[in-house]
Amino acid sequence: MTWLWFFAKIGVALGIIFSLGPVCIMGDRKISAWIQGRVGPNRVGPWGTFQPIADILKLMMKEVIVPDGVDKVLFLGGPLIVFIAPVFGYCVIPFGNQIGEEKLQVVNLDIGLLFIMSVLSVGVYGITLGGWASNNKFSLMGSLRASAQLISYELTFGLTMLLVVMMSASADPLKSASVDLSKIVLHQAEYGWNIFGGATWWGLPSGLIGFVLLFTCAMAENNRLPFDMAECEAELVGGYHTEYSGMGFAMYMFSEYCSMILSASLIVTLFLGGWSFPYLTDPADHSFLAGVISIGVFFTKICIILFLYIQLRWTLPRFRYDQVMSLGWKTFLPLALVNIGYMAVIGVFLEKP
């Protein structure tokens, strides 16, 4: 029975990624078209909705060109790593409330948050590897820039996660949420979402700043447009995947959307209350229906965050590389540190739960 549940949960988790992935690709093109006053893809299927499927089929039939002088194993391994990392990281995301005895989370790890951080740090290799193995100047530059950018923003990412851990901490050792993601969500369901600063109103500025930091860093981590230093067509042709064709390129593309979905889920889990919503979900209700509703709430929240991602792409101008780095190191890092200091002071002196 446990194993049946386990595979069912894997099905839901992978279902979220593999259903939202193509929807995201489609949504990205349609929303971009809408914002720019174009029509967008509209030929394949009703309103062009089958476009992603057609794209995947086309890319699978395309020749995979392996240029001379590339490191063949690393060249072909890059797309694989870059895909595995975000999908693997998804296994600790709690996508719903408990049904009966089973937590709706593929595996319930005590170190959930750290697990995601470590998996994300391995994901950087996909980019470094692909860029280096390509034996192309632009690829190498793109991958080097991308990895420097990723590690810079990973710092703020980590510090913001630390802030969430602090918000979920409790003076009572038995109630402390630790770094377990499902407990962090439960804590939010009980005391209010972390974006509002958790338990006391004093935490409000801290929560808001933390949310903005995490959101922006997630954008930078995914190389989304205001931060797309890795690709920047104008300077580096295609960045780290210049030399990739066919499925290799498709995997890089798809993985970008997978990590977007992972980041959106993480943002929702850490700051926006995960699967909980006032009056709609009840943490104590472990029935099947309540579980399904909680999955629906979670799914809706991810979609809203994903829409924001796509919309911001056309709202903000892109950064220059030095601006990206100085934003990361001179604004975000000190801000995250100050934020943690503030939270520590109010947490110790005004502790409530």
Place this chain on the structure above:
Amino acid sequence: MLATVAVVVIAVVLIATAVAVVVSDNLVHSVFWLAAMLITTALLYVMLEAPFLAAIQVMLYTGGVITMMLFGVMLTQRDPGSRVPSASEAPGWAAPVALGLGATLLVAIWTTPELAALTPTPSGDAQKIGHMFLDRYLIAFEALSVLLLAGMIGAIVLARKGDA
């Protein structure tokens, strides 16, 4: 039983990747093998029921140290795909030293009966580690911050030697 099999498999992979680091004659390949080795070490920590340590191992070593090494290699490497001879310059000296070190370790492991009796206990809890840091090992913890500061200053001085 399953755990024993897993540990044996991990150990074999660990040794294989470690050997690959040494024998591979492309510097970047070496670094990637090292990354694989460090991740495998993290798996060993998981088997010893210290998942906290395992996660930190992956985060710090593969996320940070290996990236730094890659940058270092790319900074210095001039020729495309330059090869470095991996064979030791003086195998006559190296072999006895390595064998001696291995033998010493083996003897130490066998003659310490406490080691065999130790069973992995779940100790990777962040809370316990926190209590340890801020109670028992406070001085070490604070000294660590100074060490990190020294590293930081050293890096700045090294990197900006030209125009400082």
Place this chain on the structure above:
Amino acid sequence: MVWAQVAIYLLIVTCLGLGMSYTGYFFLAPSRPRALKQEAYECGVPQMAGSRERFSVRFYLIAIMFILFDIETVFLIPWAVLYKQLGVPGLVEIGIFFAVLGFGLAYLWRRGGLEWD
């Protein structure tokens, strides 16, 4: 038990990734290599120089700084979990730790280690 589940999940994801990446490459896609097609792409002109150029020392410095601050984050995690239980003494202790590293960041900034020229 939990980690066995993690391993199984990783196995499934890896199989999926392998299938998606290489089915096309090995079974569906044609392979018709041509000398011109195999060249490294450089906007259609012949490749000027080797690809493995040297890079600014900045990248290296950023990587070192990343490690140092990442270590700091890691050491803050056990404290963050129980900072409410530790109360004021814990706050003072971590404050010293924080101050030393804050000084490091300030020094780095002052010396221009964060400039990207």
